[in-house]
Amino acid sequence: MESLIIIGDGGHSKMVQNIVRESGTYRLTEVWDDKYPEPVARDGILYTSLDEKLQSLTQMDSDVAFFVAIGDNEIRKKIARTLALAGKKFAVIVHPTAFVEATVEIGEGSLVMAGSIVQANTVLGKHVIVNSGATVEHDISVGNFVHFAPGSVVTGGCTVADNVLIGAGSVVVPNISIGANVVVGAGSTLTRNLEEHSRKKTE
Template sequence: MRRLLVLGAGGHGKVVADAASAGRKWTVIEFLDDRYPEHGALEDWKVIARPADVAGLAGADDDVIVAIGDNARRLAVIEELLSRGVGVTVVTHPAAVISPRASLAPGCVVFAGAVINAGTRIGRGCIVNTGAIVDHDCRLDDAVHVAPGAALGGNVHVGRRSWIGIGASVRHGLSIGSDTMIGAGAAVVADIGDNAVAMGVPARVSTRRDSDGTVE
């Protein structure tokens, strides 16, 4: 019996558990959530403890995945787990098409209908959401989220913790900085820097945040 422990029993966690249960690897899936014990179940899955308890709970037959939607928080939790020697797994829906010549670092999740093509390298804790396309030779740094239906052409680089919004497209060969948000439906046709919010067709930077979070 192999068990998957999912940290975070919200909407994103529900889709992570659903993707995991569609495959054959895990016979038991259980959640850990800060709202335990008030939050005791999600769909037909049990919430059994708080995330802080994971190190004591995870045995040799258990795998752990972090299902926190916020990119920065998800990465911080993954880094803390890894530093404490708790392994973090990868969850891929069986209906995702992932090239054997692509690589996924620990903590990644890939949902149904997503396609990841040859030569692409995906960092720790990334989300490749439902129906998203990441074409050949892309590089996604840690904790990037490619939202449902978004598409990256070949050789695109996305920096840490950036979010490509639902249905957005990024032309091949471009670079998107870290901590940047690309709006839903945007068409990115030029490089976008760090700490930016960009939206529209073609995408224009509307806001730039400093590293301390203040907005220009």
């Protein structure tokens, strides 16, 4: 079984670590987070400093896969870029209870969490999060570093550019185009296209 190193040990990472344990697709060997200035071993996993490890990436075994388990799109992007520049490869993690239709393409470093649905002909970019119970419908084009928060629903034919956060419980009607770096507030209903860098809140 392939070894896996997870970056980040906050709340989001706990969910990811559980999925890795439940699905048995990777052997989790290390977790890197700056809350561990000194290395600690627990249950056969080494918890150690992110900062120190990032400085010695080139000396590492190239066979190991990485997963950046950080919910914030910008921080996830920054760390994923550092790892990619050092030639590291990324795992794709899918919870056993998620439904991912056979034609869906999932980019490296992406995560599909418990009870979520990704439908036909949808393409997820790199380091995307489809969080618990989110629905990403058919024929949707999704950029890199996008986060579909828990319970959000993006309906068919939409386009979602890079670094977008679709807030928890929000709904996007069909064929909407969402520009890069947009934040759709929790509980919003989006019925019009959104330009990049804009925010949408419930009225």
